[in-house]
Amino acid sequence: MGDSSSDDENAWVFYKDRPEWKDVDPVPQDDGNADIAAIRYTAKFKDVYDYFRAVLTKQEKSERALQLTKDAAELNPANYTVWQFRRDILKALNKDLYEELEYSQHIIDEHPKNYQVWHHRRVLVEWLKDASKELHLTELILNDDAKNYHAWQHRQWAIKTFNLFENELAYVDQLIQDDIRNNSAWNQRYFVINNTSGFTCEVLKSEIKYTLEKIKIAKENESAWNYLRGLLLHDKEGLSKNETVTNYCEELYSSGNRSPFLLAFLVDMCDEQVSQGGGDMRYTLERAEELCNSLANQYDKIRTKYWQYMAEKIKNKAEGKSEPSPPSDDS
């Protein structure tokens, strides 16, 4: 947040004291006199924005105005009008957009969670029709925070718009190796496969193998379990009939593992079998109830009420009743 008091604060010359701005009258903000959630602006902030309003009013699209937008953006990178006006000046002066691209990298690096700086970047890339620097930029940002939503959103957009899928799976793989719990990376894995090979039988098989290996490393990792469930959405047989998966889960269970995600997966397999009938005899109503009980009472106690509800729901389904109705909550 904010107006950092940098070391060069003393060297800062107010716009009102700059000879090259002598011809411009500062334009104060008109906020009424109510002082509602009014920000106590620093003198520097007020000065810069008084001159920003002045060039905005005059529609002055000049080199000095361009420089001014930089100061305004640095004081508040979330000001989308500043960025909009800056873009309008860039166009009017026919500026070198690659230079601007470089500047935008610098400012994204300083404010990686700011919506407006990423939007500025995206417009520049659209104008240039050149996304060759986007993978590198987002990698830099993800090096610091591998789950930065803005970076992932920008990266997905660039990859999809400019077809940059080629090395993405290797990158995702690296990230998952670095942090097996990086849910953003798992999501990106799904994104890449969905947009390239698709989840063909063969891909499904290898992805299941990959995921089960990752679950073996961290059995309480929700990201990997969710991904496994996502993969099985592409299995026409459903959740409970893929032998590789059922065998894996049963072995894990027999070995004594009680990861809540494993137990939940088994509950869902029972649920599916109870409502579809047939198939694997291991997945019964009784087993569902038993699993729900152990989740409720021992392995996932924060969701006790949920697992009690699930047990009842599956039971009702088996008996042909409708879903249990919880105390009603209007919204």
Next chain:
Amino acid sequence: MNIDPENKCVLNRKVHIKYLLRFLEGLPSEFTSCDTTRITIAYFIISSLDILNSLNLVDAERRNHIIEWIYSLQVVNDEDLVSGFQGSSTVNTLFNRNSNSLYKWSHLAGTYCGLCSLIILGDDLSKVNRGAIIKSLKSLQLTDGCFTGAKSGTENDMRFLFMAASICYILNDWSAIDATKAIGFIKNSISYDYGIGQGPELESHGGSSYCAVATLCLINKLNVLSTMQIEGLRRWLLNRQVTGFQGRPNKPIDTCYSFWVGAALKMLNAFQYSNYEDNRGFILATQNNIVGGFSKWVNTHSDPLHTYLGLAGLSLIGEKGLNDIVPSLNITYRALEHLRHIQLQWT
């Protein structure tokens, strides 16, 4: 986690009210990054006071000042289709007072927070130019069904779809939204884990899941979700609870998700399966007993957003002394009742 046993179980109303009243008057200079969204800060403060049943501490004259200030941010400009409310007066000058000018544009967040604040303060919305707002709003829907935040220069994602739906709900006019397209956008944003992202193929997120569910709730179309989708989303949302709630799997818990995730669960009729006690314990541990307010994590700086969403989160679990919050619109039921009353005058 370092939970101070002394403040673990009590909501420190007094200190929060003081904090809110102080911030309503003015914000320290570190808040410059909120300079274009002051109306949102004002909404957080006003709605917080409403939840605390303490709006009466803002006297009638002051309330009128606030209402006037909000109306001073209203833009009526059918020509450029930028009608609505600005987020603040940053680009307003004596030159463009009461007139239109380039870049004097409304923003969806400004319109949503402005309207909510007016309702909460008891205004009758008679000075709101509903026709102009709806006309401009319509121009912000994109071909994929989502909305962009303003005429130009802003991004588009699930947040803006939610704000657009809220504005239509408040103004009781749905002509600005192509609902089929909006629903399509939401459905396309459901991830393989049944959570919902900011847009198609993006990672599931507690905030965007809230926006998507609230949108469906406001347009009365929750029934477009299949049983699988509802059950899956309920599970995904419930799994966000650690003690408080996180926004994504394997991320730290944060006060604001007690509301975003909690409210989404409430709309899906599954909030009662979460653990209120642990949730409450975490939210209360993030309150600051000296300066007031709530922060995202224990022992960090409090801020208006987390203060509001902390209180709203507590309201969802029925904390004593707090007014109940409407999970979809994010104002109190008391304020909603006032809105209903206003809407009756329109028909």
